[in-house]
Amino acid sequence: MHYAPAADRYNNMTYQRCGKSGIQLPAISLGLWHNFGSIDNFENGRSIIRHAFDKGITHFDLANNYGPVPGSAEENFGRILKKDFTGHLRDELIISSKAGYTMWPGPYGDFGSRKYLISSLDQSLQRMQLEYVDIFYSHRPDPNTPIEETMGALHSIVQQGKALYVGLSNYNAEQTKAALAVLQSLGTPCLIHQPKYSMFERWVEGGLLDVLEANGVGCIPFSPLAQGLLTDRYLHGIPAGSRASKPSGFLQESEVTPEKIEKVKKLHALAQQRGQSLAQMALAWILKDKRITTVLIGASSVAQLDDNLYTLKNTSFSKEELDAIETILK
Numbered sequence: 625m626h627y628a629p630a631a632d633r634y635n636n637m638t639y640q641r642c643g644k645s646g647i648q649l650p651a652i653s654l655g656l657w658h659n660f661g662s663i664d665n666f667e668n669g670r671s672i673i674r675h676a677f678d679k680g681i682t683h684f685d686l687a688n689n690y691g692p693v694p695g696s697a698e699e700n701f702g703r704i705l706k707k708d709f710t711g712h713l714r715d716e717l718i719i720s721s722k723a724g725y726t727m728w729p730g731p732y733g734d735f736g737s738r739k740y741l742i743s744s745l746d747q748s749l750q751r752m753q754l755e756y757v758d759i760f761y762s763h764r765p766d767p768n769t770p771i772e773e774t775m776g777a778l779h780s781i782v783q784q785g786k787a788l789y790v791g792l793s794n795y796n797a798e799q800t801k802a803a804l805a806v807l808q809s810l811g812t813p814c815l816i817h818q819p820k821y822s823m824f825e826r827w828v829e830g831g832l833l834d835v836l837e838a839n840g841v842g843c844i845p846f847s848p849l850a851q852g853l854l855t856d857r858y859l860h861g862i863p864a865g866s867r868a869s870k871p872s873g874f875l876q877e878s879e880v881t882p883e884k885i886e887k888v889k890k891l892h893a894l895a896q897q898r899g900q901s902l903a904q905m906a907l908a909w910i911l912k913d914k915r916i917t918t919v920l921i922g923a924s925s926v927a928q929l930d931d932n933l934y935t936l937k938n939t940s941f942s943k944e945e946l947d948a949i950e951t952i953l954k
C-alpha cells in the first residue's frame with residue numbers, strides 16, 4: 625500500500641539541538657536492534673517505522689549486527705526506505721549505523737581497526753541501499769587498537785562522504801575524552817555519544833555526561849526502558865512474545881528478578897500518580913536532564929510507540945517525585 629507521510633508530522637514532536645552542532649534530533653528516536661530482523665514480521669516493522677515518521681521521529685538507529693540474523697535489520701530497513709521513503713524523504717531522515725561488535729569471522733570483523741570500520745560501513749550501505757549514513761559510530765572502545773587509528777577511520781569515512789557525522793558508543797568518560805581530542809585534532813568533531821542509561825543503569829552520571837557537555841557533544845541514551853523492564857510489561861510475570869520470553873531476545877529471563885519487579889511496581893504506582901504510564905515516566909526521567917539530546921527507544925508494536933510518544937506531554941518532575949524515585953531505586 626502506498627505510503628504518504630502525515631502532513632502534520634512536525635507539529636507535535638520536540639526537536640533538541642545535538643550538542644554544539646547544526647543538527648536537531650527528535651526527543652524520541654527509534655532503534656532497530658530488536659523486532660526488525662529476518663526472524664521478525666516485516667510488515668509489523670514497516671508499520672512501526674511509518675508511524676514513527678508520521679509522529680515526527682526523524683532519527684532511526686541501526687548497526688551492522690542488528691537482526692537476527694546480523695545484517696538483516698539493515699536489509700529490512702533498506703527495503704522499507706525503498707518502498708515508502710521515496711522522493712526527497714531521505715533528506716528528512718537521520719540514519720545511523722555502527723561497527724565494533726563481532727560481525728564476521730576472522731580478525732577483521734570485530735572491534736576498532738581501520739580495516740573493520742571502513743569495510744563494515746561499505747557493507748551496511750549496501751544492505752540499506754544507501755549512499756551515505758548520517759551518523760557512523762565506533763560501537764565500542766577497542767583496548768588493543770590505538771585510538772588514533774579508530775578515530776582516523778571515522779575521520780576518513782566522513783572525508784569519503786560515506787557518513788556526515790561520527791559518534792562514539794559505550795566509551796567511558798576517560799576513553800571519550802581521549803577520542804574527542806583525536807577527532808578534534810583531525811577536524812572531524814564528534815556529534816554524539818550513545819551510552820546505556822536508565823533508572824536501572826546510571827554509570828553516565830559519574831562523569832560521562834559532564835565530559836559531553838564540556839565538549840559540546842550530544843547524548844542519546846539507549847535501552848532507556850531497560851529493555852522493557854521499566855514498563856508494565858513484566859508486572860505480572862513474563863508474557864508470551866515479550867523480549868525476555870524469546871530465545872533471540874537480549875533480555876534474559878534471569879534478569880527479571882523479584883527484587884527488580886518489586887521496584888518496578890513501586891515506580892509504576894508513582895507514575896500513575898503523575899498520570900503517566902511507567903514507560904512514559906522512565907523516558908521523562910531521562911529527558912529532564914538538559915545534557916540529553918534524545919532517548920533511543922525500541923518498540924515491538926505501534927501501540928508501544930504511541931505510549932512512549934505520549935511522554936512528551938509531561939517531562940517535568942517535582943523535587944518530591946525525584947526524591948521518591950531515588951528512594952525506590954536505592
Ligand SMILES: NC(=O)c1ccc[n+]([C@@H]2O[C@H](COP(=O)([O-])OP(=O)(O)OC[C@H]3O[C@@H](n4cnc5c(N)ncnc54)[C@H](OP(=O)(O)O)[C@@H]3O)[C@@H](O)[C@H]2O)c1
Nearest residue numbers: 655656657846847848849850851852855866867921922924
Ligand atoms: N550502542 C549500543 O551498544 C546499543 C545497545 C543496545 C541498544 N542500542 C540501541 O538502542 C535502541 C533501543 O534499545 P532497547 O530496545 O533495549 O530499548 P528499550 O526502549 O529500553 O526497550 C525496548 C523494548 O521495551 C518494550 N517496550 C517499549 N515500549 C514499551 C511500552 N510502552 N510498554 C511496554 N513495553 C514496551 C518492548 O519490548 P517487547 O519486545 O517485550 O515488547 C521493546 O522492544 C536499540 O534499538 C538500538 O538502536 C544500542
